[in-house]
Amino acid sequence: MVGLGYVGVPLAQLAVARGLEVTGLDTSERIVTSLNSGASHIDDLSDDDIAEMVSGGFRASTDPAVVAAADTVVICVPTPLDPAGGPDLSMVRSAARSIGPHLTSGSLVVLESTTYPGTTDEVLRPILEELSGLSVGADLALAFSPERVDPGNSEFGIGNTPKVVGGTTPDCARRAEAFYAQLTTEVVVARGTREAEMSKLLENTYRQVNIALVNEMVRFSHELDIDFWDVIRLARTKPFGFQAFYPGPGVGGHCIPIDPNYLSHRVAEQLGYPFRFVELAQEINSGMPRYVAQRIQSLLNDRALPVNGSSVLLLGVTYKPDIADQRESPAIPLAQVLLGMGARVSYADPHVSDWLVEGAVRAEDPVAAAADADITVLLQQHRAFDIEALTGAARCLFDLRGVAAGPRVERL
Secondary structure, eight states, X not given: OBOOSTTHHHHHHHHHHTTOOOEEEOSOHHHHHHHHTTOOOSTTSOHHHHHHXXXXXXXXXXXXXXXXXXXXEEEOOOOXXXXXXXXXXXXXXHHHHHHGGGOOTTOEEEEOSOOOTTHIIIIIHHHHHHHHOOOBTTTBEEEEOOOOOOTTOSSOOGGGSOEEEEESSHHHHHHHHHHHHTTOSOXXXXXXXXXXXXXXXXXXXXXXXXHHHHHHHHHHHHHTTOOHHXXXXXXXXXXXXXXXXXXXXXXXXXXXXXXXXXXXXXXHHHHSSOOHHHHHHHHHHHTHHHHHHHHHHHHHHHTTOOSTTOEEEEEOOSSSTTOOXXXXXXXXXXXXXXXXXXXXXXXXXXXXXXXXXXXXXEOXXXXXXXXXXXXXXXXOOOTTSOHHXXXXXXXXXXXXXXXXXXXXXXXX
């Protein structure tokens, strides 16, 4: 497993549990040392889980030479955006350059990192063939299989989520299918690598666009004095043709704010025109933190309080409930806007002891902090939060998740 993050480690754990001999490769000495000592650095696995992996034979290393002993190499490295907002495949290229010289004839290489259609064949393949001296399709099998890891999801994991695979040749696809059949309950074979790459982007673009839809609708519903949360409750009673999405302060995590941009960039680069749905959805979702700040300003103004100097408590600053992951969390730009307006910002989150926002102060007791704050904002509904107690304590509770009710509660 190349890349020992939130995708690579759970996949390695499952492979060990299925009786495979697994080695992990990462550039971080800290992560490698931590894993070999039985300590976890991701939300979904405990220290006991990692210790069980190690006792089952798992070892992590920073030495790419370990690849030479592997029948299958799975690349699970991050694919963020570059400073200009385009795809950053530097870690994919770096991983390819690391493993290429150590590949042996008959090896299977699978890319799981989310990326634009064509990456496996146009970016990864040339590097592997040049550095290994092996030919894909003849000496080397190459495939793409999009990761479908949902951190914090206790119902669906790698083992019971269908696995999509696409090979550069039909034989490559068969090799990948056989590998993942050892791990998952269902393997779905794509026509090729591009179809498999595109499928992941469709999944996340679907979510981004629908979240943008409800985020825009909740804004004008507020202006029209319509309870949009009740609208969703009513619409979701339809047993066909509707799936409920919910508004919020924006979108976070690695997937939704980033992956659709890979597709829009590819469309613009290859075809010369914009992917307008993605660009509009991105504009709406990225504008939500500022909209939330404006609503906070309005709620304070109703009580004759200026934002400048008022105390604002943010509850839940991770990008989704019950995890510690802060990647692309909309709480970050929201806090920055509020601080820029002169607010005194504090936060309470049972999963975050050290937040990324300079100037925000950590509150140990969320209920006590809510009683002291001029306004409390529920950004993320962690199970550890006592919503009833928070509602009773807060002077004003701005609920962005539609779960609180009371005379001092205002919903998004």
